[in-house]
Amino acid sequence: MAEAKAPENFQGWLYKWTNYIKGYQRRWFVLSNELLSYYRNQTEMSHTCRGTINLAGAYIDTEDSCNFVISSGAQTFHLKASSEVERQRWVTALELAKAKAIQMMEEDSAGLPWTLVQWPKDDDEKLHPQETDHNEVQTTLRQLTSKLEDLNTCNDLIVKHGAALQRSLSELETTEDPGQASSRLKGISERATLFRITSNAMINACADFLELAQTHGRKWQKAIHYEHTQRIRLEETIETLAKQHNSLELACREASQDKSKGNSDESKEDHSDDDENEFFDAIEQFQFTTSVQLPRDNSNLHHRRTPSEGSVASTEASSGEEMQPGVEAVVQINKLDEGNNLPNRLKTQPKVGPMVKQRRKKIPEKPNQSLSLWSIIKNCIGKELSRIPMPVNFNEPLSMLQRLTEDMFYSDLLSMAAQCDDTCEEMAYVAAFITSAYAETSVRTTKPFNPLLGETFECDRMDDLGWRAISEQVSHHPPAAAFHFESKDWTLWMETTISSKFRGKYLQIFPQGTAHITFKKSGSHYTYTRVTVTVHNIIVGKLWVDQSGECELLNHTTKDVCRLNFKPTSYFSRDVPRKVTGVIMDSNNTAKYVLSGTWDKKMEYAEVQNITIDKSGRGKPVYNCGATKVLWQRTPPMPNCELMYNFNELAVTMNEPEDHVAPTDSRNRPDQRLMETGYWDEANQEKLRLEDKQRSKRKKRESEAALAAEAGKPFEGYRPVWFERRMDQLTKSMAYQYRGEYWNNKDKQEWNICPDIF
Incomplete structure (x- = not known):
């Protein structure tokens, strides 16, 4: 048949x-x-x-x-x-x-x-x-x-x-x-x-x-x-070995004690350390000996081949520039011996001590729950995304404030930029930092929680990463958030307004607002804007994210400029997918460095040695460059990260409960906490409750504004707690800037000025 x-x-x-x-x-x-x-x-x-x-x-x-x-x-x-x-x-x-x-x-x-x-x-x-x-x-x-x-x-x-x-x-x-x-x-x-x-x-x-x-x-x-x-x-064997190890350790301690007593009888010398201290000192000496078995001559670091890339690294170990992954450990250990400050992400051993808070390494695994997106948004085509009631099934247990703070995952690039003597090279590291902020979107297609008006998020990582941040949702319609990051070498602040349009097959997100970075050593003041984000296959197929557009990075102090071009991924293009290119020009409009790479893997730069004109008749300049050097390379993902929303090491710690934070902090959101622990149905109920509560407050403010207008009285409206709107002297536009009071209020635990949003 x-x-x-x-x-x-x-x-x-x-x-x-x-x-x-x-x-x-x-x-x-x-x-x-x-x-x-x-x-x-x-x-x-x-x-x-x-x-x-x-x-x-x-x-x-x-x-x-x-x-x-x-x-x-x-x-x-x-x-x-x-x-x-x-x-x-x-x-x-x-x-x-x-x-x-x-x-x-x-x-x-x-x-x-x-x-x-x-x-x-x-x-x-x-x-x-x-x-x-x-x-x-x-x-x-x-x-x-x-x-x-x-x-x-x-x-x-x-x-x-x-x-x-x-x-x-x-x-x-x-x-x-x-x-x-x-x-x-x-x-x-x-x-x-x-x-x-x-x-x-x-x-x-x-x-x-x-x-x-x-x-x-x-x-x-x-x-x-x-x-x-x-x-x-295997379990039985391990148990037997553990018992034998315990017996050997006890016998070793008894023998050392007998020897110590014999020595004290023969000689009257006074020993200040006891036997256990001598035993642990031996362990520390053994660890130090094994950690310096790498070559100490920096000249031997040249022309070592990287296992993952297979390329030749030509960077000097003494120049302070980042090496290929295969030789990073050698360079960083030599720098540790020299007492230099290192980017925390590149250190071979993490800090351990009473002043460093131990962060969590994992979160509860994501439940396997499915839901039809088309059944929810088929009647919402063309509407603003923030006005569509989305269930938590499409979210990740982080708010947008936390997700944008996660852009600092590669903050060591800013620390390396702060140590540069050449401002053009400094700009190259800043450009790599801007590009690295998009790396996680290649595997993260879930949607963060929309912050409630007045919601805040603090991230104090001074003890291990060398920076701290405070952010606040300063506006609801249009949604806008303000951020302030500070370190001993640099300061970053920005206001971000996000608009989005659902086009049927794909979703476009348009970030608006200007970011500022200043460095204490060089005095450089940078500004840049973010590029367009496109989420493909919204209805049918596997979701994937692409970045496209031009990002202009400008140094207002030296007038150096870099234009990063994020090329859109196309099935018909011969370019490498997710490609990013750029040229750093000094104040005389002379090309100094050429940048190339991809926003999901790595960025490289090369110094321009001379410039020729293309003989094909197009008149385009051809940059003849020296050897390429790696600016940034993506960190390998965590084990089993696919079970934890593809979070990286920093994202895992973002929603970790913490005492003494503001009551408006994102970690206190009940719907977000319920989702992280796997109670998605309860999280959806809490999410609707919080949105209704926020909607009621907005209607109350609108009624008060209408009454004030009828009476001819001024109405101030909503004011953020930690940020204020004032003129930006560089961009000549109104923007939210940090008032500088949050950390003092936290020390005093004065939170009476915080609104009730949860």
Whole structure:
């Protein structure tokens, strides 16, 4: 029977729309390897293919009883079958093939991290697992997943056609006219045929899945039993070793005590340290000895190859410039010996001491809860995103204030910029810092919580990262937040207003506002703006984020300028995806450095040695540069970060509960805290309560403003607590700036001026 054919072997005649003159023409279609191809006839299959559509990204739509459309964006097939039954056979086969193609594509991109074992087929052989080929494991898992997708697709089709058949039977029962009953019997026969086709497909898919599961289930069961046995043995071995280690340690201490007593009897010398101190001093000396086994001659650091990049590092160890990852440890240890200040992120050993707060390393794992985004925002196209009531299912347990503070993850770049003697090189590090702020968006597609009006967030990391920050939501419509970061070497402040538009297939976010950075050593004062963020595949497909636009970085002190160009990702472009380029020009409009890289991996720079003019006639300058040096390279992700919303080390600590912060701090938000701990339903209820509370306060202020206007009295409106709106002397525009009172109020614990928002 035709309906029993596998989708990858499906072929037959269909009518394809060609043009308005010829109309539909009969063509031979072949469905193979998730590709739908067509030919004029069967003889052309060996030499001429007229067109092909990859079903992985195709859209399948049924127009009427016999017509259907397949579109992949680049091309579209308008097809017609000879009957409704024939059309449904093709649609069923295409949907199954599409599901397989999507599943295979997701597995290829995500990879299969599991490692299994393969048992001997002979039951009489010894039960020792053998390492199986990774490709075989991938194939098996892919087959199981594919069969399960087939079952889901067949189930949907059975439900659909079963409901249609039931409706037809119900209509037949109420029909009294014999002629009308005869026509409806014909329709019932066709729907029964469709139901039989989908039922047969379900039966075949069930049989295939059962056969595959039985084939591999037994050997996997043996593998699990073997691993369980080995785990028990390992635990017993570790316990035995721990007991032996304890006995040896006690014997060693007793021997050292006896020796110490013998020495005191022979000589009358007074020892100020006891035996335990001598024992731990030996451990410290051992640790110091092992930590300096790296080469100490800086000249040996040249021309060392980086394992990850495979490039040659030509940076001097004494120049203070960041080396490639493979030689960072050597350089930083030498600098530690010299007593220099280091970027905290690059230190080989973290600070440990009573003055450094121990931060958490993980958060509760993200629950596996799904929700249809289209069911919520299908009627919100063209509206402002902040006005759409979004459930926490699409959020991450951080507020926008915390998410923007997370841009300081690579704050060591600013510390390195502060040590530069050349302001153009200083600008190169600042440009790398601006680029690094977008790195996490390549894997973070969840939405932060919209801050409530008056909500604040403090981040005091002076003890380990060397900076602290305070931010506040200063406006609700339009949403605006103000930030102030301070360090011993630099200061950063900015006001951010975000507007967004939902375009159907993608979401565009337009950050507005100017950021300022000042350095104490050089006196440089920088300003820059942020680029446009685009979130693709909002409705269908896997979400991914792109950055595009131009960011102008200007040094108002020296008049140096750098224009960073974030190139949009395009399937038709030959450029590297997520590419960023830039040129640093001094006050004389002379190119000093060329920047290149990607905003999700790394940034490099090279000094311009001379400039020539392009001879192709375009008149563009060609920069002849020296060796490239790495400015910034992305830190590898944390283990199991995908279970924690793909957070990095800094983001994990953002929402950690902390005492003595302002009552308006984001860490005190009940909905955000409930979401982090996994209570999403309760978090949604709290989120609605907080939004209703904020809405009521806004209506009250609007009523007071209206009454004041009627009475002819001035009405001040809402005023932020820690920031005030005043003229920015550089940009000549009104902006929110820090008043400088938060940390004093925190020391005194005077929070009576904070509004009640939670």
